[in-house]
Amino acid sequence: MTLTLIIIQIIKVIAIFVGLLTAIAYTTLFERRMVAFIQGRVGPNRVGPAGLFQPIADAIKLLFKEEFIPDKANKVLFSIAPLLSFTTAAMAIAVIPVGDSITIGGYQIDLVISDLNVGILYIFALSSLAVYGIVLAGWSSNSKYSLLGGLRSSAQMISYEIGLGLSVVGVLMLSGTFSIAEIVRQQSGSILNWYFFKQPIAFFLFFVSAIAESNRIPFDLPEAESELVGGYNTEYAGMRFGLFYLAEYCNMITISALAASLFFGGWSGPFLPPIIWFLIKVVIFLFVFVWVRGTLPRFRYDQLMRFGWLAIIPLTLVNILITGLVMVLKG
Amino acid sequence: MDYGYGLIGIFILFGIVFVIFTIFFAGLLRPQRPNKTKLENYECGEAPMGGAWIQYNVGFYIYALIFVIFDVEVVFLFPWAVAFKQLGLFALIEMLIFIAILIAGLAYAWKKGALTWES
Numbered sequence: 198m199t200l201t202l203i204i205i206q207i208i209k210v211i212a213i214f215v216g217l218l219t220a221i222a223y224t225t226l227f228e229r230r231m232v233a234f235i236q237g238r239v240g241p242n243r244v245g246p247a248g249l250f251q252p253i254a255d256a257i258k259l260l261f262k263e264e265f266i267p268d269k270a271n272k273v274l275f276s277i278a279p280l281l282s283f284t285t286a287a288m289a290i291a292v293i294p295v296g297d298s299i300t301i302g303g304y305q306i307d308l309v310i311s312d313l314n315v316g317i318l319y320i321f322a323l324s325s326l327a328v329y330g331i332v333l334a335g336w337s338s339n340s341k342y343s344l345l346g347g348l349r350s351s352a353q354m355i356s357y358e359i360g361l362g363l364s365v366v367g368v369l370m371l372s373g374t375f376s377i378a379e380i381v382r383q384q385s386g387s388i389l390n391w392y393f394f395k396q397p398i399a400f401f402l403f404f405v406s407a408i409a410e411s412n413r414i415p416f417d418l419p420e421a422e423s424e425l426v427g428g429y430n431t432e433y434a435g436m437r438f439g440l441f442y443l444a445e446y447c448n449m450i451t452i453s454a455l456a457a458s459l460f461f462g463g464w465s466g467p468f469l470p471p472i473i474w475f476l477i478k479v480v481i482f483l484f485v486f487v488w489v490r491g492t493l494p495r496f497r498y499d500q501l502m503r504f505g506w507l508a509i510i511p512l513t514l515v516n517i518l519i520t521g522l523v524m525v526l527k528g
Numbered sequence: 529m530d531y532g533y534g535l536i537g538i539f540i541l542f543g544i545v546f547v548i549f550t551i552f553f554a555g556l557l558r559p560q561r562p563n564k565t566k567l568e569n570y571e572c573g574e575a576p577m578g579g580a581w582i583q584y585n586v587g588f589y590i591y592a593l594i595f596v597i598f599d600v601e602v603v604f605l606f607p608w609a610v611a612f613k614q615l616g617l618f619a620l621i622e623m624l625i626f627i628a629i630l631i632a633g634l635a636y637a638w639k640k641g642a643l644t645w646e647s
Contacts, residue, residue, distance in 0.1 A: 311532035362602040369609035436554035
């Protein structure tokens with residue numbers, strides 16, 4: 198590996214990291230504008246043209262806010278929790294390809310930080326670790342609301358994680374690989390190659406589990422503001438709170454990118470450059486996230502758990518069974 | 529792809545450095561005037577009553593236990609799914625038996641009321 202290649206690779210890592218941060222910032226604005234639109238309001242439109250500088254204003258505000266660690270809190274865990282939460286959320290994007298490989302100066306560069314041959318396992322490992330950030334935040338604050346939010350969140354996230362894992366098994370059976378870039382390549386060429394058409398049930402189960410996994414409405418029990426104030430991040434302020442906020446939006450982006458890659462052909466598409474297709478698909482999923490938030494009320498906690506264990510998980514198993522039978526019968 | 533994990537390591541490093549830098553930078557900018565009331569835990573404006581590190585509903589532990597069992601199942605299913613094309617019918621039947629045992633366990637837990645919140 199030559200020096201030029203190392204430099205190109207490092208520039209790629211920086212570009213994807215900066216791109217991810219920008220995407221997170223503008224997803225927050227996108228969500229606020231869209232929810233406002235759904236609710237018949239205008240939304241933030243004063244800072245810069247059409248409110249485009251709003252995320253910058255938010256970041257500056259968060260930086261200048263006083264923050265403090267409650268006296269009774271466990272100070273070490275209280276400080277580590279936002280770090281864990283954000284880092285695990287951001288790192289999952291590393292194995293998702295944003296475009297086909299391109300050639301720069303004779304080197305073939307994949308538009309993904311690293312196309313691991315265990316890409317999907319890597320993402321699930323990180324999404325398991327994400328539970329720690331929230332649980333530690335909830336527990337270490339020594340506040341009742343935070344504790345309840347943290348506990349609810351841990352039970353919810355581990356329950357729906359199983360649904361999330363089982364729902365992609367159908368795709369894995371068809372594709373025969375863990376590499377996300379390879380799965381995307383198998384789906385390119387025609388819209389009929391999309392795994393969505395072969396695994397429609399799996400997709401819906403995946404998306405519902407994903408919304409629950411990222412603690413979004415209607416599964417936002419961990420931060421149900423009408424009963425738990427802010428849930429696990431009640432005691433956080435300033436930039437530490439901001440990191441939890443970034444982590445939530447980062448999870449949304451990762452899940453959207455994963456859904457687009459596994460079920461909707463990722464960057465593949467006609468005419469437009471691959472990266473544009475990828476962004477279009479991700480934005481559509483982000484819009485669905487916001488749309489769901491704007492229209493659905495929150496679940497009750499027992500309903501949420503029953504739905505996870507007695508609807509999502511059995512259905513994913515049935516889906517695996519049907520996929521297996523069809524594959525065996527077809528030879 | 530021998531250097532693939534190295535790139536992911538660099539990416540993780542970026543994430544950690546970003547977080548530490550923002551918190552440090554914010555620490556330089558923000559005001560820091562703590563007092564006793566500010567450092568109390570939030571409890572809707574009242575003085576907090578007792579701590580929050582208490583015993584909680586045993587239901588959460590049961591979910592954690594069932595989760596561990598099913599997560600192991602998912603871990604078994606993943607390599608099986610990837611190799612399924614080569615394995616065929618025999619592997620499907622084997623996995624069916626494996627899943628059936630777990631489903632029986634889930635049904636038992638359901639019947640015992642471990643998955644509902646009626647207490």
